[in-house]
Amino acid sequence: MGAMRVDMSLGLLRASPASPRRGQMSSRWRSILSDPRGIRRTCVCCVAIIASLLATLSAAIAGPKRVLLLHCFSRDFAPWNEYAKSFRTELDRQWPEPVELYDLSLVIARYWTKDQEGPFTDYLHDLFGASFFQEHRQQLFPSTPMLLMGVEQRRVALPKLTANDTFVAHALDIVGVVENILRVLPETTNIAVVISNSPIETYWLGQARDALQPLTDRVAFTWFNELLFDDTLKRVAALPPRSAILFALLLVDAAGIPHEEGKALSRLRAVANAPIFSYDDRYFGRGIVGGPLIAVQDVTRQAAAVAVRILRGEAASDIRIPPIGFGAPRYDWRELRRWGIDETGLPAGSMIEFRVPTVFEQYSWYIIAAAAVCAVQLIFILMLLVHRRRLRRANAERQLAEEAAHVLSGRLINAQEEERCRLSRELHDDVTQRLALLAIDAGRAEGALAKAAGGEAMRAMREGLVRLSEDVHALSYQLHPSILEDLGLSEALKSECKRFAELGSTRVKLQTDGVPESLPQDVALCLFRVAQEALRNIARHAHASQANVSLERLNGGLQLVVDDNGVGFDATRMRNGVPHLGHASMRQRLQLLGGKLHVNGSPGHGTIVSAWVPLKGVDHESSPRLVS
Numbered sequence: 178m179g180a181m182r183v184d185m186s187l188g189l190l191r192a193s194p195a196s197p198r199r200g201q202m203s204s205r206w207r208s209i210l211s212d213p214r215g216i217r218r219t220c221v222c223c224v225a226i227i228a229s230l231l232a233t234l235s236a237a238i239a240g241p242k243r244v245l246l247l248h249c250f251s252r253d254f255a256p257w258n259e260y261a262k263s264f265r266t267e268l269d270r271q272w273p274e275p276v277e278l279y280d281l282s283l284v285i286a287r288y289w290t291k292d293q294e295g296p297f298t299d300y301l302h303d304l305f306g307a308s309f310f311q312e313h314r315q316q317l318f319p320s321t322p323m324l325l326m327g328v329e330q331r332r333v334a335l336p337k338l339t340a341n342d343t344f345v346a347h348a349l350d351i352v353g354v355v356e357n358i359l360r361v362l363p364e365t366t367n368i369a370v371v372i373s374n375s376p377i378e379t380y381w382l383g384q385a386r387d388a389l390q391p392l393t394d395r396v397a398f399t400w401f402n403e404l405l406f407d408d409t410l411k412r413v414a415a416l417p418p419r420s421a422i423l424f425a426l427l428l429v430d431a432a433g434i435p436h437e438e439g440k441a442l443s444r445l446r447a448v449a450n451a452p453i454f455s456y457d458d459r460y461f462g463r464g465i466v467g468g469p470l471i472a473v474q475d476v477t478r479q480a481a482a483v484a485v486r487i488l489r490g491e492a493a494s495d496i497r498i499p500p501i502g503f504g505a506p507r508y509d510w511r512e513l514r515r516w517g518i519d520e521t522g523l524p525a526g527s528m529i530e531f532r533v534p535t536v537f538e539q540y541s542w543y544i545i546a547a548a549a550v551c552a553v554q555l556i557f558i559l560m561l562l563v564h565r566r567r568l569r570r571a572n573a574e575r576q577l578a579e580e581a582a583h584v585l586s587g588r589l590i591n592a593q594e595e596e597r598c599r600l601s602r603e604l605h606d607d608v609t610q611r612l613a614l615l616a617i618d619a620g621r622a623e624g625a626l627a628k629a630a631g632g633e634a635m636r637a638m639r640e641g642l643v644r645l646s647e648d649v650h651a652l653s654y655q656l657h658p659s660i661l662e663d664l665g666l667s668e669a670l671k672s673e674c675k676r677f678a679e680l681g682s683t684r685v686k687l688q689t690d691g692v693p694e695s696l697p698q699d700v701a702l703c704l705f706r707v708a709q710e711a712l713r714n715i716a717r718h719a720h721a722s723q724a725n726v727s728l729e730r731l732n733g734g735l736q737l738v739v740d741d742n743g744v745g746f747d748a749t750r751m752r753n754g755v756p757h758l759g760h761a762s763m764r765q766r767l768q769l770l771g772g773k774l775h776v777n778g779s780p781g782h783g784t785i786v787s788a789w790v791p792l793k794g795v796d797h798e799s800s801p802r803l804v805s
Contacts, residue, residue: 259459259473260327267481272488322493326480330500331384343493345480347471348500351388354456357468357506358421359396361518362452367420369399369413371445375429378402385425406430406441414448424455424465439463452516458507462531466512469503476501612646666701667692667728670708674726677712683741684723685712691730693792700790703766704728704737707774710759711739711786719743719784734772734791745778763788 325333325344333344359365370385372378382402389398401409406427413422427441439460446453446464455461458470483496506524510532513520520529537544619639661669667689674685708726715724721743728737763786764774772790 260477263473263477264326264480267477268484271481271485322487324480324483324487324493327476332380340492340494343483343487343496343498345476345483345498346500347476348502349456349471350469350503351385351456352392353469353503354423354454355389355392355396357524358423358454360524361466361468361522362419362421363522364419365396365421367397367399367417368423369401369416369420369451370423370425371409371413371427372400372402372425373406373427373430374402375426378426378428381426403431405432406434406436410444410448413445414450416449416451420451422449422451422453424453424460452512452518456503458504461507462509464512465509466516466518467506467508467530469506471501472504475504608649612642612649616642616646661701661705662698665694666696666704667694669701669705670726670728673705673709673712677716677724681716683715683719683721686723686725688725688727689729690727692728692735693730696735697793699770700735700792703770703772703790704735704788706766707737707763707786707788708739710763714759714784715739715741715743718746721783730792731789734789736787736789738785738787740783740785742783745780745782745784747780 322341322343323339325342325346328344328346329349330346333346338344355368358368372382372385379402382400386400392398399412401412404412409427409430416422422445424442424445427436429435442453442460442464452466453464454468455465456469456471458472458474461467461470479498479501483498486496487493506527508520508523508527508529510529512518513529523529616639619635619642622635660672670689671687674687677683678685712724712726715721719741721741724739724741726737726739728735730736760774760776767774767788767790770790772788775787776784777787778784
């Protein structure tokens, strides 16, 4: 195979049978380079690419495929620089084999003259006129295919295309662009068209004037083609209200100054007092509002696909691609916000890009996760609150029950004491007196029958009645010690300790310090019953030889302590909820008066019972000190 050339005005050259000398280039290529109108028609209006694909001359000789990209103005001019860049990407993606790429800028296309033809053709020959071309120059140009890309369909001269030529063009609907402006901004009365005076811009100026003539009754058009760029900046900064700007082309201004890489658009946006529109997506995201746009990516993708088909041997004349029109309308959310354009007025199916996400959109997963965690925590909190409410209700019910039990217990104890007092009086005032009379009668009978046989029996009866009277008297005392009312707590405790010592083998030591002579009856009775119960427990369980009873004034109350040196007991039984009945009775009595009870003991070390009750109306400095 020979060489293949792509003219990206796009010229794609395939294998040709002969390689011309320096002055014998193909008639097609020479006609393009030698005719200023031809170069304007092809290069000026689009990116020009010449791809030379060199194949093997025989099965044993192979050469690399070469692609030459010819730029109309320079490689930095928009939008064709984007076409070339995107074409390279698409060609690399669709053609896996290695390709040598060459980049060449036809800067002279801006100011083409006949005198520049010779040096330019010499440069092209020198660039590709290496030994390979000299050796096979007869095979290079005559049958080379050419592909035009980045050109509007009206710029393609169909009658002049040969069998080796094809194109990928786009269709520019300038009326559709203006209709979009009037739809998005229906109150627009003036449209300023930014365009300049280079040959290609002059061509499109005429096309735009003719196409927009029917719309002049709806909106006025202001053309900036004869202005210097600085003057254009001043004009767009002072446009009248209800204006819009159509950015068409601004390559070389009226002073011949080129403007590269869309920098002109950036400067326009910085000073413009009206929204900017265009038809090329090369400027989308760089200052234009948007609308229906020609997609560079769509054009270059199709062009690369056509180039690959040609590289694979398909005839260029057999490949015809319909012109590529506008894509779906696209709008820049930032520009819509800047100019206060309502999204509801956009065409159906429009895409809004560059939208700044809301806080929820940015952190949706974090917010959802946090909300889920908060929801779970809220559920637990609600469950805890419900449980707490139930617990409070249960505690309140328990407290009410305890208070009721407390009141009932107090009533029972009071009733018990009242009943004991009644029984004690009955025993003391009635039974004891009657027993005493019987004992007296028995003593008289014993004296009358002293020497008779019945005297001994009467004596035994009298003695039994005396002992029974004493027991009844003791029982009466236990039921209700009248001495407590008559002589006070101290004397009652002395009497009880004396009686306890006389009944058993345990010595009892009593100590009372600073005990008031007059005490509330309920306090005195409570402490007496506690001492009585503690001594009774010593007699029943302690097997002690020594017991101590102390009563002293302490911390605004009275503290009673009863201890012994007996066998002690397992205090854990009380802690585990198995208290003795006597201990429960003592504790209940003290609680009725706001007192406290501590019972401490351990096996082999005796027992200590400590009871404290407050004395109302007596100041105290600290809390009760209980013996432990």
